[in-house]
Amino acid sequence: MHRLGGVGLAAFDRQQQSHRSFAELSSELSKAQVDHLQIQLTQFRSALTHFATTHREHIKKDPAFRHAFQRMCVSIGVDPLAGPRKGGWWAEMLGIGDWQYELGVQIVDVCVSTRERNGGIIEMSELVRMVSKLRGVESGVITEDDVVRSIKTLEPLGAGYEVINVGNGRKMVRSVVKELDEDQAIVLAEAALEGGVIVEGTLERKRGWTRERARAALENMLLRDGLCWVDEQDPVHGRSYWVPSAMRWEE
Amino acid sequence: MALSSFTTPSGFLLPSIHSAPPFFTEQPNPRTQAQFTAQWTRLILTYARHRKLFMLRVEDAEVAGGDWDEILRNERINRRILPSHLSSLLDTMVASEQAAFEPPKQSRAAIIYWRTPEEWADALHAWAVATGQLNTILTFYEIADPPVPSPLSGIPIPLLRRAVTFLVKSNRAQIISVADGEGVRLFAAK
Structure with missing residues (x-):
């Protein structure tokens, strides 16, 4: 009769041999699983990248879609705005941490939700105030600098957010893909000094504009861009223009 | 400012x-x-x-x-x-x-329409149930101007008529002609 493995020193060697074989097989199996997982991860990542690139135009043009996309990213915790770990793939690409991403989402949130009333331009201090309120932190915790940096890191996503200097050290954030011409920037700056109201006469007197130039700039903002509102019951000037992004709103 | x-x-x-x-x-x-x-x-x-x-x-x-x-x-x-x-x-x-x-x-x-006619219909029915006025004939004026103020006090007759129409459609009311105008009899919901 032949005993499995036999007896003696040779049998001991043979047993060792089979142990090794099993160990090899087992590590091969787990390696296959890891590889499989890697492949799935790569596929997921490329699908996400594909989605981002194919819908880039849409994301850029349609604010509601953009908002929804960014929300989705946050809720599944994969991509740009709230990656689950530091130094992930998106973080490498964009170079910021989770905190900055979240701030970015909240900036988008405030810009989108106030767009109807301000035409897509919001004053920096107002934005900082509203973002702070959203985060439930006291004023001063979030600075203009944080907001500027967050907006910069949103750039690779093609969101089209931009910080504009309107003079006198005042900044505004634009969330619509629209060129703001020089005259409009001046109108914004002047309106900001007056609590949001602006009339042709102010631009003539303080900026030396002709009446036609002032009227053209204001009417364009009113009719073409929806960046200001008209008040036809102004007791002094008859017709005045109100720039909602420069008006002080108390909630 | x-x-x-x-x-x-x-x-x-x-x-x-x-x-x-x-x-x-x-x-x-x-x-x-x-x-x-x-x-x-x-x-x-x-x-x-x-x-x-x-x-x-x-x-x-x-x-x-x-x-x-x-x-x-x-x-x-x-x-x-x-x-x-x-x-x-x-x-x-x-x-x-x-x-x-x-x-x-x-x-x-x-x-x-700060309440829709459908909502008024439900309010009317609920009021009739709460005040025990099912199966009795109520004139539109009694509903719009009841002796005890109700959620329907002051309701314009045309709006009341539209509300009643909804109740008729769902078999919860029947319109009845009465001497001084229109009336309605409300039933329990089937």
Whole structure:
């Protein structure tokens, strides 16, 4: 009769041999699983990248879609705005941490939700105030600098957010893909000094504009861009223009 | 100057947009005006509900002293809504079934639907159940002007008629002609 493995020193060697074989097989199996997982991860990542690139135009043009996309990213915790770990793939690409991403989402949130009333331009201090309120932190915790940096890191996503200097050290954030011409920037700056109201006469007197130039700039903002509102019951000037992004709103 | 909300003498909280002068001008930019119209509509509906006001007339914007002054005017900034603006707001509200011209075939006065006719139907039925008036004949005037104030006190007859129509359709009411006008008999829900 032949005993499995036999007896003696040779049998001991043979047993060792089979142990090794099993160990090899087992590590091969787990390696296959890891590889499989890697492949799935790569596929997921490329699908996400594909989605981002194919819908880039849409994301850029349609604010509601953009908002929804960014929300989705946050809720599944994969991509740009709230990656689950530091130094992930998106973080490498964009170079910021989770905190900055979240701030970015909240900036988008405030810009989108106030767009109807301000035409897509919001004053920096107002934005900082509203973002702070959203985060439930006291004023001063979030600075203009944080907001500027967050907006910069949103750039690779093609969101089209931009910080504009309107003079006198005042900044505004634009969330619509629209060129703001020089005259409009001046109108914004002047309106900001007056609590949001602006009339042709102010631009003539303080900026030396002709009446036609002032009227053209204001009417364009009113009719073409929806960046200001008209008040036809102004007791002094008859017709005045109100720039909602420069008006002080108390909630 | 800051634009803030404001509580009127009747206890209604006006939104901050109501203290913005351009809110009282019809905006030439259609997108802006659509936004303003939505805000005005919401304001009119919530104020009507607050004061239990049923009728809004273009003339409420023409002469001061009416029930709607607190929202149609803002004395603090010296602005008021113009009749033509109010008229187009009424058109929009009627088109979206948030109001109905009354009498029909004119556009200067409307019933404001701060409750829809369906909601009024449910309110009427609930009131009849709560006060034990099922299966008895009630005239429209008894419902609109009951001796004990009810949620339906003051309801305009045309609106009441529409509400009753809904109850008839769902077999919860029957319209009955009575000596001094119309009446209705309400049944328990089947």
